[in-house]
Amino acid sequence: MYNKFQELYQFSTSLITNYELRIGITKACYMSKSAITVTVKLFAAYQEAYGVSELALEFPHGTTVKAVCDRLIAEHPELTKWRNITRFGINLIFVEPDTLLQEGDEVVLIPPVSGG
Numbered sequence: 001m002y003n004k005f006q007e008l009y010q011f012s013t014s015l016i017t018n019y020e021l022r023i024g025i026t027k028a029c030y031m032s033k034s035a036i037t038v039t040v041k042l043f044a045a046y047q048e049a050y051g052v053s054e055l056a057l058e059f060p061h062g063t064t065v066k067a068v069c070d071r072l073i074a075e076h077p078e079l080t081k082w083r084n085i086t087r088f089g090i091n092l093i094f095v096e097p098d099t100l101l102q103e104g105d106e107v108v109l110i111p112p113v114s115g116g
Contacts, residue, residue, distance in 0.1 A: 034061055036103040040068055044111050049076040059101060065090060066097035068107050082111045 040055045047053055050072075059067065065088045073079045088095050089108040101107070 035059065036061060036063070036101060036105075038068070038101055038103075038105045038107050040072075041106060041108045043108065044113050045079060045082055046072060046109050046111065049079055063101050064097060065095055065099050065101060065107055068101070069097075069109055072109070086111050 035058045037056060037058050040057055042050055042053055042055065057068070057071070059071075069083065069086055069088070073083055087110040088097055088099070089110065090099060090101070090105050092106070
């Protein structure tokens with residue numbers, strides 16, 4: 001009888017471990033899908049600050065286009081003066097700051113420019 005109990009205990013422990021492993025894998029898969037990647041095209045002051053014309057950045061789902069600007073300014077505080085006068089575009093269309101980003105979007109931040 002003791003052997004049967006021991007076998008049952010080992011079997012149930014194996015099931016629990018297997019279940020925990022599956023849950024961990026499911027959580028990992030969910031977590032990896034919780035981020036989106038966008039391409040950010042930089043112009044004028046943004047391009048000067050970063051020294052490149054585009055960036056590939058990851059953000060959580062539910063991120064607004066304004067959050068892209070906030071992140072860039074957090075990384076380069078000299079851009080703060082452009083925060084309130086930057087316009088936003090997603091996939092070649094002007095959008096409002098509260099527009100949500102989607103996987104693969106191309107974001108542009110357009111500060112005022114001058115010249116001829």
